[in-house]
Structures are given as C-alpha cells and as structure tokens.
Amino acid sequence: MYSKKLMSYTLLLLMMFTFFLPAAVTQAASIDSVLGAMTSPTAASGDGGGGLLNSLFSLLFDKILGPIFNIFSGGGSSGGSSPVKITPQPGGSGTITDNGVLRGKVIVVDPGHGGNNPGATGNGSIEAANNLAVGLKLRDKLQQAGAKVYMTRETDRNVAPVGSTLGEELQARVDLAESKGADLFVSVHSNDNPDPKIAGAMTFYSSGKSSKLASEVQSALVQATGAANKGTSSATFYVLRNTTMPSILVEMGFVSNPQEAAKLNDNSYRNKVAQGVFNGLVQYFQKS
Ligand SMILES: [Zn+2]
Numbered sequence: 001m002y003s004k005k006l007m008s009y010t011l012l013l014l015m016m017f018t019f020f021l022p023a024a025v026t027q028a029a030s031i032d033s034v035l036g037a038m039t040s041p042t043a044a045s046g047d048g049g050g051g052l053l054n055s056l057f058s059l060l061f062d063k064i065l066g067p068i069f070n071i072f073s074g075g076g077s078s079g080g081s082s083p084v085k086i087t088p089q090p091g092g093s094g095t096i097t098d099n100g101v102l103r104g105k106v107i108v109v110d111p112g113h114g115g116n117n118p119g120a121t122g123n124g125s126i127e128a129a130n131n132l133a134v135g136l137k138l139r140d141k142l143q144q145a146g147a148k149v150y151m152t153r154e155t156d157r158n159v160a161p162v163g164s165t166l167g168e169e170l171q172a173r174v175d176l177a178e179s180k181g182a183d184l185f186v187s188v189h190s191n192d193n194p195d196p197k198i199a200g201a202m203t204f205y206s207s208g209k210s211s212k213l214a215s216e217v218q219s220a221l222v223q224a225t226g227a228a229n230k231g232t233s234s235a236t237f238y239v240l241r242n243t244t245m246p247s248i249l250v251e252m253g254f255v256s257n258p259q260e261a262a263k264l265n266d267n268s269y270r271n272k273v274a275q276g277v278f279n280g281l282v283q284y285f286q287k288s
Pocket of ligand 1: 112119120190
C-alpha cells in the first residue's frame with residue numbers, strides 16, 4: 001500500500017517536472033523522450049514498472065535538470081545538450097582572421113579624385129574626402145596584416161602633375177600600380193544619382209580574375225556595412241581596363257542619398273567600409 005502510494009506521488013512529481021520545467025526552457029525533445037519511454041514496451045516490461053521509473057529518473061536528471069543547470073550556470077559547456085546554438089558569423093562588423101594570406105602581397109589603394117577634382121558632391125558629402133578617408137583606413141588594416149601597400153594619394157591632391165588632362169591623371173594611377181608590380185588594384189569611390197532615393201554599394205571589375213575579386217569584396221562590404229547590395233558589374237572605367245593585375249572599383253554609397261551621405265561622412269561607418277573591403281580581400285586570397 002505504502003509503496004504504491006509513494007510510487008504514485010513520485011510519478012506525479014516526475015510528471016510535474018517533465019511537463020512544466022521543459023516548457024520553460026524549450027526542451028520539447030525531452031517531452032517526446034519521456035512519452036516515448038512511457039509507451040515503450042521495454043520500459044513497461046520486466047520488473048513491474050521499475051524500468052519505467054529508471055527511465056523517468058534518468059531522463060529527469062540527464063536530459064532535463066542537467067541542461068537546466070547548465071543554462072542557469074551560464075551555459076559554460078557548449079556540448080550538444082544546450083538548446084541555444086550560436087553560429088559564429090564571419091565578417092560581421094568585426095575583424096576576421098586573415099591567416100597571414102595578405103603577408104607580402106603588393107596592393108595599390110586608389111582613393112578616387114582629389115586636388116582640383118572633388119568628384120561627386122551632395123548633402124554635405126564630398127567624394128574625394130570620403131574616398132581618401134576610407135582609403136587610408138584600408139591601408140592601415142592591410143599593413144597590419146603584412147601587405148605592402150602603395151597609395152595613389154595620401155592627401156587631397158591630384159596624382160598627375162598640375163595642368164594634366166583627366167586621362168593623364170588616371171594614367172598616373174595605373175602607372176603606379178604597374179611600376180610596383182601590384183598583385184591587386186583597389187579604387188575607392190562614392191556614387192551619385194539624380195534620384196535621391198537610390199542608395200547602396202556596388203563593385204565594378206573589368207574582366208576574368210577581377211570578377212571573383214569583385215564578388216568577394218562586394219559581399220564582405222555589404223555584410224560589414226549593412227548597405228543595400230547593388231551587386232557587381234563589369235565596366236570599362238579607365239583604371240580598370242588599363243591595369244594588368246586584378247582590379248576593382250568600389251562605389252561605397254551614394255552622396256546623392258541624404259542618409260547614405262551622412263553615413264559616408266561618419267568616421268565609424270567609414271571604418272566599416274574599410275573593414276568590409278579588407279575582409280573581401282582576405283577571402284579572395286584565401287580562396288585563390
Ligand atoms: Zn568617383
């Protein structure tokens with residue numbers, strides 16, 4: 001009599017643990033396990049219910065209380081029992097591990113425009129200044145990763161001598177990349193459109209290997225900045241068609257869009273852009 005009563009109370013207690021606690025920690029799988037054990041012929045057979053009790057106890061301690069205590073103690077063990085699975089997001093707004101792939105690589109960073117050519121302007125944002133700020137941040141990140149970086153300009157100036165034509169100005173940028181035997185050429189620009197609603201980042205390339213480079217940089221850039229993804233496209237820009245190494249031209253965003261212009265003027269956003277381009281270059285070298 002007494003033992004049957006005790007067994008009933010125990011079962012009642014177990015059922016309370018089984019049905020209420022799991023609900024609080026979304027251990028739906030454990031409920032299924034207990035129900036499975038209750039209806040399982042092996043648990044009910046043998047020594048008159050002892051198997052069932054053993055199953056319930058082991059489920060209670062191994063599958064329900066164990067995970068709960070793990071959660072309450074901060075989930076230190078990240079074994080398979082934790083209901084929360086955190087997948088690390090590569091890239092993001094943070095740095096990524098470059099694994100030394102940039103070490104010794106020769107990279108020319110080309111902040112577009114400068115000097116007497118401010119490039120696109122709008123909403124208080126000046127392209128030449130945006131391009132230079134991001135270009136310098138990109139240089140620093142690449143140098144920290146061991147790359148040899150050459151800038152076409154490090155101040156607000158023209159690259160070709162004063163009085164040169166636009167063609168000569170652009171050729172001077174190409175000449176630097178060719179004379180340094182660059183592995184990559186990265187030109188940084190800000191975009192402009194008559195429609196102020198248009199916003200987003202895009203990356204241009206001229207051919208072959210550059211297409212892969214453009215895809216890597218574009219996806220990493222969008223991931224790091226959250227900018228609208230306007231994709232990659234082939235283009236015949238002077239600096240792209242006249243360089244012999246893989247080369248891209250990154251249009252970071254539109255100064256003609258008020259929100260994007262404000263971002264392009266912002267130091268932390270400029271850093272995200274530089275980090276995005278950097279991440280893309282790392283991924284390009286890791287895959288090639
Ligand atoms: Zn430009």
